[in-house]
Amino acid sequence: MPQPxxxxxxxxxxxxLLPNLRWSPERQGVFLVVAPESYPVQVGNSPPPPxxxxxxxxxxxxxxxxxxxxxxxxxxxxxxxxxxxxxPQGALGTEAEEETALLALLxxxxxTQWRKLASSQGLRLRELSGTQRTLAEKLVPPxxxxxxxxxxxxxxxxxxxxxxxxxxxxxxxxxxIGGIEGKKLNEKNGVFPLVFHREIGxxxxxxxxxxxxxxxxxxxxxxxxxxxxxxxxxxxxxxxxLARLRTPVVLGTEPLTxxxxxxxxxxxxxxxxxxxxxxxxHTVWTRGSQAPAGELLQALCLSTTxxxxxxxxxxxxxxxxxxxxxxxxxxxxxxxETRQQSSQGEAVLNRRIAALKPLDYLTFxxxxxxxxxxxxxxxxxxxxxxxxxxLGAEVRLSELPSALQGRLLQTIEEFARLSDTPEYQKSGxxxxxxxxxxxxxxxxxxxxVIPGVGEANEAPLVPLxxxxxxxxxxxxxxxxxxxxxRARTPNDARALVEAARAAGASALWLEAPPEVLAAALEPxxxxxxxxxxxxxxxxxxxxxxxxxxxxxxxxxxxxxASELPWLDLQDRSTVESARRALRALGRVSGLAGIVLRHVxxxxxxxxTDPSYGRYAYGAAGDLGYAKENRLAFLxxxxxxxxxxxxxxLYLEGEELNLLVKHxxxxxxxxKQWRVERAEALARSLRQELARAAPKLPVLLERAALWQxxxxxxxxxxxxxxxxxxxxxxxxxRRALGGGAAKRPxxxxxxxxxxxxxxxxxSTGQSESEVVDLxxxxxxxxxxxxxxxxxxxxxxxGAAQERGQP
Numbered sequence: 179m180p181q182p183x184x185x186x187x188x189x190x191x192x193x194x195l196l197p198n199l200r201w202s203p204e205r206q207g208v209f210l211v212v213a214p215e216s217y218p219v220q221v222g223n224s225p226p227p228p229x230x231x232x233x234x235x236x237x238x239x240x241x242x243x244x245x246x247x248x249x250x251x252x253x254x255x256x257x258x259x260x261x262x263x264x265x266p267q268g269a270l271g272t273e274a275e276e277e278t279a280l281l282a283l284l285x286x287x288x289x290t291q292w293r294k295l296a297s298s299q300g301l302r303l304r305e306l307s308g309t310q311r312t313l314a315e316k317l318v319p320p321x322x323x324x325x326x327x328x329x330x331x332x333x334x335x336x337x338x339x340x341x342x343x344x345x346x347x348x349x350x351x352x353x354x355i356g357g358i359e360g361k362k363l364n365e366k367n368g369v370f371p372l373v374f375h376r377e378i379g380x381x382x383x384x385x386x387x388x389x390x391x392x393x394x395x396x397x398x399x400x401x402x403x404x405x406x407x408x409x410x411x412x413x414x415x416x417x418x419x420l421a422r423l424r425t426p427v428v429l430g431t432e433p434l435t436x437x438x439x440x441x442x443x444x445x446x447x448x449x450x451x452x453x454x455x456x457x458x459x460h461t462v463w464t465r466g467s468q469a470p471a472g473e474l475l476q477a478l479c480l481s482t483t484x485x486x487x488x489x490x491x492x493x494x495x496x497x498x499x500x501x502x503x504x505x506x507x508x509x510x511x512x513x514x515e516t517r518q519q520s521s522q523g524e525a526v527l528n529r530r531i532a533a534l535k536p537l538d539y540l541t542f543x544x545x546x547x548x549x550x551x552x553x554x555x556x557x558x559x560x561x562x563x564x565x566x567x568x569l570g571a572e573v574r575l576s577e578l579p580s581a582l583q584g585r586l587l588q589t590i591e592e593f594a595r596l597s598d599t600p601e602y603q604k605s606g607x608x609x610x611x612x613x614x615x616x617x618x619x620x621x622x623x624x625x626x627v628i629p630g631v632g633e634a635n636e637a638p639l640v641p642l643x644x645x646x647x648x649x650x651x652x653x654x655x656x657x658x659x660x661x662x663x664r665a666r667t668p669n670d671a672r673a674l675v676e677a678a679r680a681a682g683a684s685a686l687w688l689e690a691p692p693e694v695l696a697a698a699l700e701p702x703x704x705x706x707x708x709x710x711x712x713x714x715x716x717x718x719x720x721x722x723x724x725x726x727x728x729x730x731x732x733x734x735x736x737x738x739a740s741e742l743p744w745l746d747l748q749d750r751s752t753v754e755s756a757r758r759a760l761r762a763l764g765r766v767s768g769l770a771g772i773v774l775r776h777v778x779x780x781x782x783x784x785x786t787d788p789s790y791g792r793y794a795y796g797a798a799g800d801l802g803y804a805k806e807n808r809l810a811f812l813x814x815x816x817x818x819x820x821x822x823x824x825x826x827l828y829l830e831g832e833e834l835n836l837l838v839k840h841x842x843x844x845x846x847x848x849k850q851w852r853v854e855r856a857e858a859l860a861r862s863l864r865q866e867l868a869r870a871a872p873k874l875p876v877l878l879e880r881a882a883l884w885q886x887x888x889x890x891x892x893x894x895x896x897x898x899x900x901x902x903x904x905x906x907x908x909x910x911r912r913a914l915g916g917g918a919a920k921r922p923x924x925x926x927x928x929x930x931x932x933x934x935x936x937x938x939x940s941t942g943q944s945e946s947e948v949v950d951l952x953x954x955x956x957x958x959x960x961x962x963x964x965x966x967x968x969x970x971x972x973x974x975g976a977a978q979e980r981g982q983p
Contacts (some may be wrong), residue, residue: 191216191240192219195236196463198230198231199231199233199465203465203466206251207251207469208466208468209250209464209466210250210477211253211464211481214240214463217240217241218240219240241255242255248470250469250476252477254483255481255483257410257411258409258411258836260407277639278520279314279317280639281524281527281640283350284527292534292539295539298351302346303315304347314350317350318350322628323340324634350624350626351627353623353624354620354621354623355620355621356542356549356618356620357371357618359371360593360611360616361616362612363612364608365608373548373582373585373586413479413480414484415487416479417488417493420486420493424470424471425471426469427470427471428446434461434463435460436482437458437459440453440458443474452492452493454484454496456837456838456839456844457495457835478495483835485497487499489805489818496818497838501724502822504725506797507724507797511798531645532645532647540622548582550618550620554578558570559620562619563649566648567643572615573616575614575615587613590612590613597610619642621639621642623637625637656962657681658684660948661683661686662950663687663688663689663954663959665694665956666690670694672698675703675706677960678704685707686698687773689711692763695769699766699768702768706768706770707771707877708769708772709775710763711775712776712777713744713747713776713779714743717745717759718746721744721745721779721802722746723800723801724798729744730742744780744801746801746804747855747859760866761870763870763871764874769874772876774864774879777856778856778860780801781801782802782855782856783856811851815847821838822848860878864876865902879896879898880895880897
């Protein structure tokens with residue numbers, strides 16, 4: 179009998195022990211282990227028992243369990259990991275609770291306490307009582323241990339632990355931190371940090387730093403511990419008709435994988451059976467010649483902690499009873515609700531803090547190299563206030579202290595030199611910066627002050643604009659802008675044209691049937707663009723999310739307003755209906771252009787950058803999960819996309835199946851699979867439109883994203899010019915920088931001529947090149963116009979629209 183290979187430390191897994199298994203197939207049947215290399219063991223360098231390892235001994239060494247299914251004995255993991263059924267207390271981690279507690283404490287402080295908060299000693303723990311003390315206790319570890327790391331890379335000092343009396347002397351401090359960013363020469367609105375925080379620079383160890391041990395677990399470990407739980411391994415879903423299959427399956431002597439074995443079972447039984455490719459790649463060690471198919475399937479399910487479920491007419495050996503991406507939805511939606519509630523509470527606290535005028539107290543550290551002079555601070559605050567963002571103020575380099583000017587010029591010149599090196603050019607990183615002007619800003623930070631030692635846990639607070647008064651909203655003006663509206667009848671269309679013309683609108687973008695559009699053009703008095711909602715409506719098969727909901731159903735589930743569902747772009751009837759509507763639109767004479775809306779659904783690449791897409795449409799907002807699409811991806815890639823954890827996933831935690839490790843590449847593959855099909859359809863529709871109306875300009879709607887106050891993102895559609903001979907246009911991230919302004923409900927990102935991008939604005943809440951009135955009835959549009967028109971200048975036709983003489 180061959181001896182297993184051994185390291186100096188001994189055998190580290192079950193795999194080398196299996197050749198010495200004491201097992202008689204003639205008397206005992208088949209023995210099966212999946213992925214034996216995944217069972218950690220430690221048996222030292224002693225030889226195996228003379229008559230071989232008994233199965234019970236291997237199960238004990240590998241911390242597994244033995245289970246018999248008819249003629250098949252399987253060694254399987256003793257435990258499996260599953261998602262908890264409800265979101266456990268504390269599973270959000272400590273970071274959000276800490277920030278909320280800090281804001282609540284700051285909002286409750288008196289002017290005297292704010293002066294202490296802003297002092298070098300901070301507001302001490304012993305000076306607080308009642309609710310303030312309770313809040314502060316969430317910010318200071320119950321046991322304070324720390325080390326000092328000296329300058330110049332010196333070794334840390336031995337760990338120190340504060341007594342309770344010393345802990346009471348810890349102060350909570352809030353201060354301003356300056357920041358200076360260079361302006362990229364070759365990227366519009368591009369910036370690169372040059373000086374920020376007194377400990378960040380060319381020599382990060384130039385200062386003595388305090389490493390405070392706040393927790394024994396990392397945040398990821400805490401989150402994982404609260405989200406999943408380990409339970410005894412048991413057989414998951416396995417349909418009875420499969421478990422009862424008696425067809426013998428030959429195992430052979432060559433090496434097997436789970437995929438090979440499932441394929442043999444399918445061939446022997448004629449059952450349409452597939453396996454998740456991530457499970458299928460694992461090895462299967464067997465001893466024995468053949469066994470009934472149903473018993474092998476039971477052994478496979480237990481040993482992989484997997485399940486067999488249906489997808490249309492197929493059976494699939496998959497990681498769990500429910501698709502993995504479905505199982506996470508209830509927990510993630512609970513997380514979203516909690517985060518949103520926290521966000522709303524933090525918004526209230528920030529408004530209270532703003533009313534206390536914290537900038538009357540906050541100062542910069544004396545050794546902060548980016549500390550702003552009163553004149554520069556005034557400029558930075560004006561920009562923070564007007565843009566409602568962290569965007570800094572542009573200043574001449576000569577306005578900075580001379581010593582800082584020299585340091586910045588040296589850094590800028592060094593970056594320029596590096597940008598010309600082959601390594602940087604190959605990476606595409608261009609750090610050529612403007613040597614005449616820079617961007618300056620400031621940010622509130624907080625820290626814990628340990629008496630006689632220094633500051634620890636220095637961390638950023640909220641962006642400073644949260645503590646500044648909101649600028650007055652600009653007056654609502656509809657003149658000089660295009661209107662985006664919807665009309666159902668010729669009379670509606672005529673009323674909208676008259677209202678837009680009277681208000682001085684630059685154009686009317688009208689979503690309407692061709693015959694209604696024609697009425698808007700008689701007589702031509704205003705540029706009218708035809709708007710086509712390509713994949714929203716009822717003329718086709720609705721697309722589905724991972725829960726099996728249409729977008730309209732999921733919106734209702736989340737308490738959102740009723741909306742028309744997105745349609746499945748891979749459904750032939752949907753596509754043909756869109757083509758007919760496109761051709762009919764192209765035949766309308768007199769249009770100034772055509773706007774293609776709702777072409778790229780959520781999940782199909784409609785967004786500027788997927789990394790910005792978290793929660794924009796809810797935890798299950800992505801579409802593309804109709805069974806036809808799932809089957810196509812499964813057959814092509816080997817995985818049901820519903821088992822691919824979304825790239826928006828916050829609840830990473832531990833793996834839910836020991837053999838299916840989370841891999842972002844699968845999420846990227848599923849995203850790309852949808853994007854390719856969506857963009858192919860968009861290109862074909864653009865070519866069809868070029869044939870139907872070759873001279874008309876075309877705009878394509880895409881979506882830009884920004885993070886709203888809190889954890890949810892909002893979308894803001896952009897409309898991009900799309901010449902027929904050009905690739906699919908995209909909203910470049912550079913187009914979103916600069917000039918950002920927060921208004922109630924929307925952030926005004928501004929139009930960008932170079933990117934050919936135009937931003938939609940919500941009615942009455944912000945202004946931009948296009949005002950979206952498409953959700954209003956015609957009578958509401960006229961009423962809105964009456965409110966915004968100068969007194970005594972109500973538009974013609976308004977009285978008739980109200981039915982008055």
